[in-house]
Amino acid sequence: MASLFAFDDVACQSLSETHGTPCFAYSGDVAEGQFRALRSALPARVRVAYAVKANAHGALLARFASLGASFDCASIGELKRVEALGLPPGRTFFAGPGKREAELRKALAMGVRIQAEGFEDLARVDALADREIALNLRVHPAFDIDEGNRIIGGSGPSAFGVDEEEVPALLAQAANLRHVRIRGLHVFAASNQRDASKLLAIHGAVLDLAKRLSERHGLVFEQIDLGGGLGVPYAPGQAPLDVQALGEGLSALLATHPWFDGELILEPGRFLAGPCGVYLARVVRIKESRGTRFAILEGGINHLLRPLLTGEPFPVKAVGKGTGEPSYTLAGPLCTSLDRLGEVALPELAAGDLLAFGSTGAYGLSEGMTHFLSHPVPPEIWVD
Numbered sequence: 598m599a600s601l602f603a604f605d606d607v608a609c610q611s612l613s614e615t616h617g618t619p620c621f622a623y624s625g626d627v628a629e630g631q632f633r634a635l636r637s638a639l640p641a642r643v644r645v646a647y648a649v650k651a652n653a654h655g656a657l658l659a660r661f662a663s664l665g666a667s668f669d670c671a672s673i674g675e676l677k678r679v680e681a682l683g684l685p686p687g688r689t690f691f692a693g694p695g696k697r698e699a700e701l702r703k704a705l706a707m708g709v710r711i712q713a714e715g716f717e718d719l720a721r722v723d724a725l726a727d728r729e730i731a732l733n734l735r736v737h738p739a740f741d742i743d744e745g746n747r748i749i750g751g752s753g754p755s756a757f758g759v760d761e762e763e764v765p766a767l768l769a770q771a772a773n774l775r776h777v778r779i780r781g782l783h784v785f786a787a788s789n790q791r792d793a794s795k796l797l798a799i800h801g802a803v804l805d806l807a808k809r810l811s812e813r814h815g816l817v818f819e820q821i822d823l824g825g826g827l828g829v830p831y832a833p834g835q836a837p838l839d840v841q842a843l844g845e846g847l848s849a850l851l852a853t854h855p856w857f858d859g860e861l862i863l864e865p866g867r868f869l870a871g872p873c874g875v876y877l878a879r880v881v882r883i884k885e886s887r888g889t890r891f892a893i894l895e896g897g898i899n900h901l902l903r904p905l906l907t908g909e910p911f912p913v914k915a916v917g918k919g920t921g922e923p924s925y926t927l928a929g930p931l932c933t934s935l936d937r938l939g940e941v942a943l944p945e946l947a948a949g950d951l952l953a954f955g956s957t958g959a960y961g962l963s964e965g966m967t968h969f970l971s972h973p974v975p976p977e978i979w980v981d
């Protein structure tokens with residue numbers, strides 16, 4: 598399993614000299630290693646659909662496609678990127694709480710499986726379709742969810758899916774639709790979870806929910822989509838997700854639900870793409886202010902927004918300098934005091950020093966605010 602940094606100091610130095618900084622670099626081997634580790638641990642009845650939002654780099658998508666991945670898209674832009682891969686039907690999914698008509702048209706034209714997030718999606722697809730369309734219903738479950746960093750929102754109010762308790766009303770409302778048929782269930786309830794038993798507890802609850810829905814409403818599920826949420830370490834000492842335990846747990850769950858003979862789907866983004874990426878940026882200046890030491894970098898939340906959103910920094914090292922005690926507040930070059938990449942322990946820094954941020958292959962540049970202040974968009978280097 599990958600370390601926190603896909604590239605060692607020598608490689609970081611050489612990438613920075615060849616391509617300039619700031620830049621992102623992605624290791625094809627590490628991405629492939631993540632995919633293979635997960636795929637080989639899972640039962641054959643589990644499909645792996647890479648969540649494109651984590652990182653839509655063309656070479657990364659092509660690598661996952663060549664390994665047999667399916668793809669989870671959430672915008673017309675992502676659908677077009679996946680369309681360019683020329684995949685056979687059945688390997689693309691389309692989710693999202695605010696799908697516009699043009700996006701639904703595109704999804705129908707591509708023959709992708711739509712995750713309906715409410716009655717509006719069902720009705721719009723029904724109106725656009727000229728044939729029977731099988732789709733999945735995304736449900737926001739009522740069961741309690743221990744969601745570490747609440748990116749998905751736990752079990753409180755949610756913009757995603759239809760609330761579990763509203764499903765009967767939705768089904769009654771949808772009864773007269775002519776073309777759409779609910780043939781799958783989609784539930785995504787947790788994010789960045791590295792504890793396989795916690796993921797499995799949610800997956801078990803989803804299968805129980807599917808059973809209740811099929812018994813009470815006669816729904817026949819070809820697919821149960823368990824969403825993403827497979828976590829990665831962001832700090833030394835954090836244990837990686839035990840994919841073997843996850844695979845064994847999913848086999849056991851399938852065995853305890855003999856009524857379900859369809860396929861399970863996992864939609865990992867972070868797990869597959871996170872470890873392959875490194876973000877390289879140099880220190881522009883060091884500043885002391887009222888007892889705080891700032892290292893001001895070439896890039897900030899325009900390239901890495903996640904630390905600000907979650908309060909959790911990406912792992913960082915000072916290339917060629919080893920580890921150290923002094924603590925720095927890492928600030929970016931933007932004109933806002935929100936531009937922070939974390940409080941970190943690093944050795945004595947000076948202008949020109951190269952910093953490498955690990956595990957930035959997912960929700961790195963894809964989540965950055967690249968337009969803010971119009972700094973150049975950093976190059977993304979694919980290393981095979």
Ligand SMILES: Cc1ncc(COP(=O)(O)O)c(C=O)c1O
Pocket residue numbers: 648650651669692693785787788789824825826827864865866867868
């Ligand atoms: C519908 C859906 N599937 C999959 C993912 C990927 O999640 P993760 O990167 O945590 O695996 C997301 C992330 O927001 C999502 O919204």
